[in-house]
Amino acid sequence: MANTSLDGRRIAVLATDGFEQSELTEPKRLLEEAGAKVDVIAPGGAAQIKAWDKKDWGISVNVDVALDKADAGSYDALVLPGGVINPDNLRTDDTVLAFVKAVASSGKPVAAICHGPWTLINAGLVDGKKVTSWPSLKQDLSNAGGRWEDSEVVTDGNLITSRKPDDIPAFAKAVIASLAG
Numbered sequence: 585m586a587n588t589s590l591d592g593r594r595i596a597v598l599a600t601d602g603f604e605q606s607e608l609t610e611p612k613r614l615l616e617e618a619g620a621k622v623d624v625i626a627p628g629g630a631a632q633i634k635a636w637d638k639k640d641w642g643i644s645v646n647v648d649v650a651l652d653k654a655d656a657g658s659y660d661a662l663v664l665p666g667g668v669i670n671p672d673n674l675r676t677d678d679t680v681l682a683f684v685k686a687v688a689s690s691g692k693p694v695a696a697i698c699h700g701p702w703t704l705i706n707a708g709l710v711d712g713k714k715v716t717s718w719p720s721l722k723q724d725l726s727n728a729g730g731r732w733e734d735s736e737v738v739t740d741g742n743l744i745t746s747r748k749p750d751d752i753p754a755f756a757k758a759v760i761a762s763l764a765g
Contacts, residue, residue, distance in 0.1 A: 590620035593763050596659040598625045598651070598683065602669025605635035605642040606749045607697050611663055614756035618764070623648040623659075627677055636667045651679055656686035660763055666698025666718065675706040684709070688742065693762040695744035697755050701725060704743070714740040716747050 595615055599608055612622045626633050626647045635642035656662075662684065664671065674680045684707040688694045696704050701717040702724065704710050711729030716738040725732045736751040737744065737758045744762065746755035 590615065590618040590760060590763055593620045593660045594658060595620045595622045595661045595663060595759075595763075596625050596649075596654065596656075596683075596687070597622055597663045597665065598674065598680065599633055599645075599665050599670050600626050600628070600673050601630075601634045602636050602667050602673065603633065603645075603665045604667035604670070604698060604749065605637040606752065607665035607667065607700070608635065608645060609643075610749075610752045611665070611695075611697070611756045611759070614753070615663075615759065618760050620660075620763070622663075623654075625649045625651050625654045625683075627651040627674070627680055636669060651683060654683065656683050657690065659687060659692070661693040661695065661759060662687040663759065664694070664696040664700035664703050666696070666700045668699050671696075671699045671702040675703045681707045691742055693742050693744055693759060695746075695755065695759045695762075697746040697751065698748055701730075701745055704745075705730075709743060713743050714738050715743065715745045717745060718747060 632644040698718045705728040715730040737754040
């Protein structure tokens with residue numbers, strides 16, 4: 585059986601207000617259960633960010649590291665939760681894009697679920713890659729040069745993408761597998 589222990593691994597979850605609650609909390613829980621230290625990173629100086637839970641505002645989650653203090657080199661992987669509001673704001677923030685590009689260019693896993701791949705488009709990471717997402721992003725990803733497919737998880741190089749909250753177990757498993765080898 586493959587080693588699934590992430591002891592000593594450090595994972596960044598980059599989000600802001602409006603992230604889909606389950607797409608941050610569940611992968612974070614599963615990655616921590618596998619032994620990883622998971623830091624929630626957010627732009628701005630907020631101590632907490634607020635979730636979107638299906639059709640209304642959800643819980644608040646503590647921010648562990650402000651983005652302007654985060655060092656991309658100190659993380660083994662990056663997770664980008666979806667929601668509509670969260671990635672729509674993140675993808676226009678140059679500091680966010682620089683962080684995402686720094687993790688990706690080091691060859692480390694960059695994992696995005698649901699609407700999270702919007703940020704990957706603006707970071708210039710989908711051209712020529714197989715990807716998936718929430719169905720409404722199919723055209724955006726295709727226009728950016730991605731090859732979209734309807735699968736619960738798609739891994740292409742160091743890029744891991746998933747479609748929706750129902751795919752979280754497969755999404756987390758793919759992130760764990762990318763680091764546990």
